[in-house]
Amino acid sequence: MADLFSEPSVKSDIVLIVDDKRMYVNKTILSLASPVFEAMFESDFKEKQDEEIPLPGKKYDDFLEFLLCFYPHSMKPVNFDNVDAVLPLAEEYQVQYIKRKSDETLLYCLEQTCLSDKKLVHILWLADKYALSKARAKSVDMAACRSYEKLATVFLLVCFN
Structure with a gap:
């Protein structure tokens, strides 16, 4: 392409x-x-x-x-494989279509069974950073049901590596 x-x-x-x-x-x-x-x-x-x-x-x-x-x-389509590349550019160039699609994609990922702590934290971080309201609300709800210590450790690995 x-x-x-x-x-x-x-x-x-x-x-x-x-x-x-x-x-x-x-x-x-x-x-x-x-x-x-x-x-x-x-x-x-x-x-x-x-x-x-x-x-x-x-x-x-x-x-x-x-x-x-x-x-x-x-x-x-915006998917979990390309969201990290396109979302910062969508934010910079104010492409609302891609931001909406990113929110939908991350929300879909959250609805999958066996979501790892790493993936949950990554989605929460993206949703919060780019103000994706649906994915942020869902990921916060899901994070509230998990161990704080485990998520805090994963957060440090995901966000600072």
């Missing part, structure tokens, strides 16, 4: 530079998904006139995954 953004097309009208790689994308699609991109392209920011926009500090694979989750030709 990386090929989707690696070459210019008749629909691409802006180039994002991520990890020194070019991503050929469409301003309208980015603007519809993200108020941050909308402001960048339509306000008096310098990017309004630029043909290439560098996004320093972003990882190419994470940004690709992010785009694939809201771009119309892919609409890749």
